[in-house]
Amino acid sequence: MADRITDTRTTRQPASDALAGARAARDSAAKRTRVFLLAPAILTIGIVGLMPLSIALVYSFLEPGTYGGVTWAFSTDAYVQFLFDRDIFDDSLTFSTSYLSIFWRSAFLAIITTIGALLIGFPTAYFIATKPPAQRNLWLFLVTLPFWTNLLIRTYAMLLIIRDEGFINITLQMIGLTSGPIEMLYTDGAVFLGLIYSFLPFMVLPLYASLEKLDFRLVEAAHDLYAGRVQVLRRVILPMARPGMIAGCILVFIPCLGAYITPELLGGGKKLMIGNMIALQFGGSRNWPFGSAAALILMAMVLIVLLIVNRSRADAEVSHG
Amino acid sequence: MKKVTIGLSVLALSAVAGLPALAAGKLNIYNWGNYTSPEMIEKFEAEHDIEVTLDGYDSNETMLAKVKEGNTGYDIVVPGDYMIKIMIEQDLLAEVKPNEMENFANVDPNWVDVWWDPGRNYSIPYQWGTTSFTVDTEVFTGDINTLELLFNPPEELQGRINMLNDMNDVINAGLRYLGYGRCNGNVDELREVTELLVEAKQHWRTMDYSTIEKLTSGDVDLSQNWNGAAMRARAQRPSLQYAYPKEGFTGWMDNVAVLKDAPNMENAKLFINFMMDPENAAMTSNFARYANGIKGSEAFMDPEMLEAPEILMPADAPAPDFVKPCPQEVVDLYNKIWTRLKQ
Amino acid sequence: MADATETRKTPRAKAFDLRRQPGFAAAAWACIIFLYAPIVVLIVFSFNDNRSVVRWTEFSLRWYTEAFANEGIQKATWMSLKVAFVATALATTFATMAALATTRVARFRGQGIVFAIINQPLMIPEIVTAVATLSFFSLIKQATGWQGVGFLMLAHTVFCIPFAFLPIRARLQDMTITLEQAAADLYATPWAAFRRVTLPLMAPGILAGATLAFVVSLDDVIITLMIAGPGETTLPIYILGQIRRGITPEINAVSTLLLGLSLLLVSLTFLLGRKRSRA
Incomplete structure (x- = not known):
């Protein structure tokens, strides 16, 4: 130091x-x-x-072993399989989008979850950071307390709220807003909701960590210079929250990419996610090489995004300094 | 802070170093989760003065992956039928010769010469059951004993179906419905199965393992199911009925076996013999709600289990089909069908 | 609204008002309600007499008595807490040190690589890490004869590090070092300057990081499932084993007790802290 x-x-x-x-x-x-x-x-x-x-x-780079594991023989089949489908019917090699579309579904879900978590998490973190110092830790604790219970159990509880005869539908019907149940469970919306729930603290806490040190004399100064609230938010607060925002987005986006317990339970399990597809290769599909290859491809993609973020952040730091 | 860190590192290291070998008087069991009767374990501990450690796994494949790497520290595992065959082939199980043990005479002769362990040199029956489906007979009043309900459902069941999230269970049901053989490498037949499944999927609401919750909550009115789970679901929704489809259904058996590198080999053998005692087998059945394959256990079983329609198969039902492990080429094909189905 | 009264008392009333952004408080409360709705349901169902976690019948304490009698569930709970505490402490310490080394310094060569290594556990799907770590640990076990829960704690520490690192690093970024310089100018030893100045400044980041690490460790399923040895079943593994045979409200009872316990602990530390600051 x-x-x-x-x-x-x-x-x-x-x-x-x-x-x-x-x-x-x-x-x-x-x-x-x-x-x-x-x-x-x-x-x-x-x-x-x-x-x-x-x-x-x-x-x-090996061949799958019988009943799982690997056989020690060099092969690039695992990578070929990712993009090309050796047709089960005529053994010809054609470009295949099955795996790519699974990747895209997971990536899309991760992106909108990250945006959603940011939209909810930012005001929350800001709210906590502007509380009197003595209260802040208590608020922070309040936000993380639900996560002391297991993910599976929390998800089951959520099922109860959004199912056809769940609390939301019953309430809506009681106050006469709807006549029949709205089908919420086992839809993409339910998955989105569940993922935001699971990853919210990963957004709120880093945001809080960087908002907490915000120097409000700057806000004051901005106001003295006749900046409105929106301008203060955009020009002063948001730039200062940037490191926390980036950290939060990384912590939500990447684990969300590999998530599959929540999508399975709330989405009904009719569609594969990347995490799920990869896990299957180490289980019933008995293709460890393909599972490893798919995971490495995923990692390479994430790594590239991360390096770009890091580079742009480094540039930002320099310009700040 | 530094002190704390050093302290914790020491703690972690000493935990790693731990006990190099397990002392005598211990037994480590690795079974499916929530599948072992606590009373039965207590009885075994008291009878033999052995301390039992019990852990659970979620699938045969998880257990195999761990066991294959070796040094798990476990003595007893409870693999399914096809997994016993795989593990014997891979030389992972100890040939403990249950067939020469004192209690072996209690094993139902139907379960001795099985394809996964002929003559029972490695394993003994633990629990066995069937995988079929459960229907709410108030919602659908017609004949339930047909796979038609899964693949070409009547209007009242459309969108009210849960399938197991299991590649083999779903594809095997499709193969049976079309009248084709299991572990099928025939490309034309598999193409037909793919089309059937993709077409039927629009009527399925979910594909999930938590069948009891799905049925009792009213999320679905039909679910692919294991017979023991079907019994539990019926206890809370009496209009449910377990189907014995005329096209056939899967049978399975979980078996107690000893790992080749078991640290407590002698205690493991004691446990194998213990599990062939009718009273102990009945304790397991009363807990896990499946039949056990040990003669004389009926005397100790809950009466409602003895007459449960999920366990007592009707005389005209086809024999359960115990599916052998498929060769890798077929698994690869299944995997493609599955990916296409859930793409 | 404690801050409102406080606002009037402080001379910087205007600044305090300015902190408010319209709608933010409402959004924060909505967020809290969103987070707690399932928790309320979970607690309610822990008092459900029915065996099912999805259908309410009547009030009963049955599942609490069963949870107290169930040795397996208790052992799993303690194992979870034990692993989470050790992993959190180690991961947070390591992450704090690494964050100090990578922020507020001139860019050094290899910084990108350091960043990539620290975040590596985040980037690869858990199942692959699980299977590969299983192979690796098995080799070590074979070579050394070591067994024990330390392996599990180590594996947890690894994937907790990035979760602790990112909030701490975010906190440190853009933080000026004027205060530390002042401390150094006043002849504070480096250690004293760190303990009295830097550490308190970092504290919110460290708290955030440690909390995330703890939560992540407590919830881990896949890596634990593969790495855990005999007697090392954690609560999530225990619950996973129940899915196919039906989850009972016993788990809800245990979850409720855990929530109560953490609430109690935190209230105690909060009250003690207040007393001390008043004294």
Whole structure:
């Protein structure tokens, strides 16, 4: 820490030749601190996270074993299978969109869930961040408390609310707004609702973390300069919430891509999701190489998006600084 | 904070290092979740002074994946029929020779020479049942013993059907409806099945394993189902009836077996023998609500189970079809049909 | 509306008003209602006499007595909490350190790679991580003879790190270091400056990160299912095993008790904290 502090200070001082040697020493000290700080996370993930990843990479280039597992023979079939369908009827290789359409369905659902969670999560996080400091943690706790109960149980409870004879339909009919039940359960809408529910805290908490430090003197200053509420929100608050927004979107979007318990229970399980399709390869379909390949393709896509986000964020940081 | 971290790391490390080998007087059972009678386990613990650890899995495939990697620490597993065959072929089970054990005489002779373990050198019956479907007879009053209801449903059942979210159960039902063989590699016949399923899917409301909730909540009026689950659903919705379709239906048996690398081999053998005792088998049935394949267990079973229509098959019903594991080419084809169906 | 009264007292009343954005409070309350509606249903059904979790019959404490008698469900609950606590503590510490190393410094070489590595557990579908980690751990177990719950805790720590890292990093970004500089100018040791200045500034981020890590660990199904050894069944695994045979309200009872317990703990710390700050 201290190294970093001194580091920044040095850059503010005019560099002189006499100082150059000392600065190099400090730089290497800064590097040591950095290595020390990064080591636990990188080592843990490097050993326990990346080793399995390498195993998956190896699997994806092998042939499926009988009854699951792999046979040690090199093959790129797993990747071919993703885009091309060896037709079950005449064995010809044709371009196939089955898997792509499953990917697209999951991606689309993840995108709208992220947007939905952002629209609900932002006002909530802002509301909490503007509470008196003593109350904030309590509010935060209130938002995360529901997540102490298991996902499956929460989803079952949600089923009870939105089913044909559920609370919403009964209430609507009682006050005479509708005559028959509105079919909500086992629709895409139900899946969307369930996913937003599951991932809401992943949006609210990072947003809160970055909104909480918002300096309201800036808001005041903006107001003094005759900025309206909307302008204050757009020009002052939103830019400052950006890091939290990006973190929140990553935490909602990526896990949402692989989600399948919620879509199955609330959507009725008639359509495959990526997560589900991949899981099937390690289960009943007994095609571990294909499962691994599909997962790696998914990861590559996510990684590309993430790197773009990181690059643009880095640029933003520079322009801010 | 640092101190806490070091403390926790030490804790985690010591937990990893743990006990290298399990002491005698223990038994680790890996069974399907919510499928083992707690009283039966207590009885076994008391009788043999053995401490039992019980964990659950959700599918044969999960169990196989873990066991294949080895070093699971488990002694006893309870695989389904086809999984026993696979595990014997892959040399994962110990040949404990239940057929030479004291209680083996109790095993119903019908369950001794089975295709998955001829002569019972590796495994013994645990529970067995059928996979068919349940219909609300107040909603549909016609003849329920036909697969027509799943694939060409009458108007009152359209959009009120739940299928199991299981590739094999759905495709096998389709094959039976069309009169084709199981584990079928015939491309023309499979094309027909694909068309049948895609066409029928528009009438299905859901494809899910939680059949009891689906039926008792009134979300659906027909659900593909296991007979034990059907019995539980009927307890809460008496108008439900379990069908024995004339085109045929699946039979299955879960079997108790010992893993090759079981750390507590002798205790595992004791458990195998214990499970062939009629009273103990009945305890399992009373808990899991399926039949057990041990002679004399009827005397200890809940009376309502003995006369349940889900367990007592009518005389004119076809024999349950115990489906063998399919070769990989067929599984690949099934997988394509399944992807197309749920695309 | 505690803040309204407070507003009048403070001289910066105008600024306080400005914090309000129209409709935000309403949206926040709607969000809370949305989050709690299923929880209320869940609690109500824990008092349902019926065996089913989907049909109400009459009030009963039956499932609480059954949950207290059910050793399996209790063991699973404690196992879940134990794993979640250890994984959260480790993951949050590691993530805090990593966040400090990657923010408020000049871009260093390999930063993108560091970022990618830390987020890697997020990016690959759980089942693949589960199967591959199973293979990897099995090799270690074979080579060393080690067994035990540590493997499960380690696996949880790994996938909790990104969930803790991202909020902490978001908090640290754009945070100025003037205060730390001031502390250093006043001859505070680096450690003192960190403890007295940086850490309190980071606290909301750390709290957010730790909470997310805890929630994620508590809910994990697939990785746990594959990694867990004998006696390491967690609550989600226990529930998963019930799906095919019908879930009973026993689970609702346990969930309700867990909610009550956490509510109690937090109220206690909140009250104690208030007392201390008054004293």
